[in-house]
Amino acid sequence: MTRIRRLDPETRKEIAAGEVITRPVDAVRELVENSLDADASHIEVAVDGDGTDLVRVRDDGHGMRREDAPLAVERHTTSKLTGPGDIERVSTLGFRGEALPSIAHVADLTVTTNDGGPRGTRVRVRDGAVETETAGRARGTTVEVRDLFHNRPARRKHLGSAKAEFARVSKLLSRYALCHSDTRFSLSHDGRETFSTPGSGDTDALLGVYDRTVAGQSTTFSFAADGSDGGEGNETRVDGVLCYPSVTRATRDHVHVAVNGRPLVDESLRRAVVAGYGSLLPRGRAPVAVVRVTLPPESVDHNVHPAKAEVAFRDDSVYARVEQGVRDALSTADLRRSGDVAMDLETSLTPLDGSSRLGDVTVIGQFRDLYLLCAADDDLLVVDQHAAHERINYERLRAAVGDVPSAEVDPPATLSVSAAEASLVDSLTDELGRLGYEASTFGGGTVRVSRVPAPLGRTATPESLRAVLAALDGGEGETPERVRDELLKELACHPSLKAGETLSVETGEKLIERLGACDQPYACPHGRPTVLAIDEETLVRGFERENTRFG
DSSP states (O other), X not given: XXXXXXXXXXXXXXXXXXXOOOSHHHHHHHHHHHHHHTTOSEEEEEEETTTTSEEEEEEOSOOOOTTTHHHHTSTTEEXXXXXXXXXGGOOSSSTXXXXXXXXXXXXXXXXXXXXXXXXXEEEEEETTEEEEEEEOOOSEEEEEEESXXXXXXXXHHTOOOHHHHHHHHHHHHHXXXXXXXXXXXXXXXXXXXXXXXXXXXXXXXXXXXXXXXXHHSEEEEEEEEOOTTOOGGGOEEEEEXXXXXXXXXXXXXGEEEEETTEEEOOHHHHHHHHHHHGGGSOTTOEEOEEEEEEOOGGGEEGGGSTTSXXXXXXXXXXXXXXXXHHHHHTOSGGGSOOOOOOSGGGGGOEEOOTTOOSOSOEXXXXXXXXXEEEEETTEEEEEEHHXXXXXXXXXXXXXXXXXXXXXXXXXXXXXXXXXXXXXHHHHTHHHHHHTTOEEEEOSTTEEEEEEEEOGGGOOOOGGGHHHHHHHHTSOTTOOHHHHHHHHHHHHHHTTSOOTTOOOOHXXXXXXXXXXXXXXXXXXXXXXXXXXXEEEHHHHHHHHTOSOTTTO
């Protein structure tokens, strides 16, 4: 290992921003990154309460020498940089050398470490006072953070509840576990383990963080592309694991991306991953995916965001390579959806706009038990019976429902969920109750669902809780009212007409009549068109007729 050293003044100026610890999750992030930089194969994280009581990170990495351990808690010391030029070529995660002293500035810090020798070293820091002593410890490092923000009451006051703060930690560690799937991770809260991964690859990491359904519908991939200058040392590698298009979520929060080992919430990279799926995804849905980007250190700047949540690339073509890598991985026949339209009339099939209220429509038949064929003046209308029925049901539900009523699930259903989802159930109990759900966690990544929404007698499935959790966790703007609206859209879908249901002409006419009475009849609640129109001129040209009525 490299020795701990004090940085020179010039390098200190380059990294003057330092680390800012504003929440317990920030301490966890810095300590986990230090463990990964120490080549740990097993990282254990324990949190008590909201994280201000205790955060403990234990690893089996290379540890520190006795003479280095006290230096590690000083400001502007690091084993990862030797001078200002190294900042442009840094290949480690915690490169600023500020994590431990920043934590010690707002908490009681204890570091117990051993580089493999007969005895370990313990360093304690409280209010600037440093004590060093001999300690028993196998190879690796344990860092304990206690009484966080004891000297920053304003910062502690603005923390959320214990469940909310732990949910942040759980979500963060899930990302690290997925992006470093060869490392074993475990997380516990108040002495109870909430999730663990075995360190045996991407699929097993998905199983540990999500569930068997998600892990079982996934494929690993690897893609390599030369940089724009074609140089041998400028290669970009994209790899990870992609869930099939049948496994989706309401937001991009489950698109996990990492650059040179650092998990990010970079929306540009997430959009590139989603773009790689193309039309395989349903409208308004996002995939579950883990995508790692590896490129030369000098090609990326991690220092553009104070929390290192975003990066800047020297070459913007990285996004195109990510999209291409995902697209190539999903190009196998068994993942593609059939049904691409290839005919001369394709450009004439356009969604009907609001110029008609479907007043004088005659149903003339049904095609493939899915589409109603209708005559309307000089147009042939094709109505998607499922999309139309969805719109009708949605507007009825929206008009009739105030507070969402619920129905008992007897016996209660159990869902296997990720650790982050379980934390959300605990922290969003009131919000879920207003939406008609009654759910609770009882260990092992399992949620018991005892009540579900049932507006107008349409009972949601317990599985629908997943989509609601994803929506509530979607960030700013995702209020319970908006989630309620999304829930009504889903409930409108379940009892609607499905493909393969034969309709009589009379039933079809009633469907069209009710669709025409809707406020927004020309799209289903999810945005898909309900009606396509083929005008008579298109048929005239297609059949090369001079006079469609008498020729």
